[in-house]
Amino acid sequence: MDGLLAAIEGFWIAQELRFARWSYAAVNTAHVLGIALLVGAILPLDLRLLGLWRRVPHGDLARVLVPVAAAGLALAAATGALLFSVRASEYGVMPVVWLKGALIATGAGAALLLHRAHGLELAAAGRRRLAAAGALSMTCWLGALVCGRLIAFLGD
Amino acid sequence: MRKIWLSVLSLAAGLAVAGTAAAHHGWAWTTGENKELTGVVEEARLGNPHGDVMLNVDGTVWTVEVGQPWRNDRAGVKEGDIAPGVEMRVIGEPSADPDETRLKVERFFIGDREYILYPGRD
Numbered sequence: 329m330d331g332l333l334a335a336i337e338g339f340w341i342a343q344e345l346r347f348a349r350w351s352y353a354a355v356n357t358a359h360v361l362g363i364a365l366l367v368g369a370i371l372p373l374d375l376r377l378l379g380l381w382r383r384v385p386h387g388d389l390a391r392v393l394v395p396v397a398a399a400g401l402a403l404a405a406a407t408g409a410l411l412f413s414v415r416a417s418e419y420g421v422m423p424v425v426w427l428k429g430a431l432i433a434t435g436a437g438a439a440l441l442l443h444r445a446h447g448l449e450l451a452a453a454g455r456r457r458l459a460a461a462g463a464l465s466m467t468c469w470l471g472a473l474v475c476g477r478l479i480a481f482l483g484d
Numbered sequence: 485m486r487k488i489w490l491s492v493l494s495l496a497a498g499l500a501v502a503g504t505a506a507a508h509h510g511w512a513w514t515t516g517e518n519k520e521l522t523g524v525v526e527e528a529r530l531g532n533p534h535g536d537v538m539l540n541v542d543g544t545v546w547t548v549e550v551g552q553p554w555r556n557d558r559a560g561v562k563e564g565d566i567a568p569g570v571e572m573r574v575i576g577e578p579s580a581d582p583d584e585t586r587l588k589v590e591r592f593f594i595g596d597r598e599y600i601l602y603p604g605r606d
Binding site (some may be wrong): 414415418 | 509532533552553554
């Protein structure tokens with residue numbers, strides 16, 4: 329584990345970013361953009377699944393918001409991996425980082441299962457199933473956001 | 485449905501409280517008073533997002549936070565200046581938690597040379 333984390337830190341991009349000014353800032357900014365797209369898109373959909381804005385068909389919302397959230401997740405994950413690599417041996421041993429990873433895996437896994445069963449627009453899913461999915465999704469993504477922000481405020 | 489809303493609300497409240505917990509960013513977590521430490525560098529972990537130096541001060545190891553790369557560069561810190569075995573005198577603000585041996589450096593000396601990380605602070 330320590331060897332793996334050290335190897336990640338030794339990767340040339342990690343070394344480069346570690347002492348860079350603007351490229352580190354750019355990766356940081358792109359990470360925030362990814363989170364903004366992901367959370368900004370998925371929260372309205374989660375709230376709709378929980379019963380808000382009933383007059384708006386949830387399929388129409390899903391068609392727009394799910395791809396945006398997925399693109400945000402992809403961007404946040406790619407830039408997050410880079411940010412992690414810069415201090416892998418420090419971040420890799422923080423419980424809050426592992427919790428964040430578990431929340432992201434749960435949120436992404438639940439979304440994949442939900443859409444595999446009911447399609448992008450969640451056409452045939454029951455109201456209770458959708459409400460439960462919305463609550464879980466909200467928990468995971470807001471929790472991941474808080475854990476991510478806490479990394480800068482916790483540590484050894 | 486009401487149950488779900490209640491759990492969502494209580495979760496949000498819990499997260500809000502967690503979000504205001506401890507802090508290493510900025511200066512909110514420090515005492516607001518300067519402290520000076522002189523010690524020998526045991527380990528230096530420089531680079532983004534900010535550098536941590538393990539400073540042995542009379543047998544107690546302090547974690548002293550130096551700047552991001554650009555701040556250290558601006559202060560005139562060169563590669564190899566902060567390295568194991570080097571004696572440093574650092575001035576900055578310690579953690580407000582007395583059990584935590586952590587200090588955020590405002591300026592420091594190696595030999596007679598002064599390096600000013602935060603020119604605006606006393």
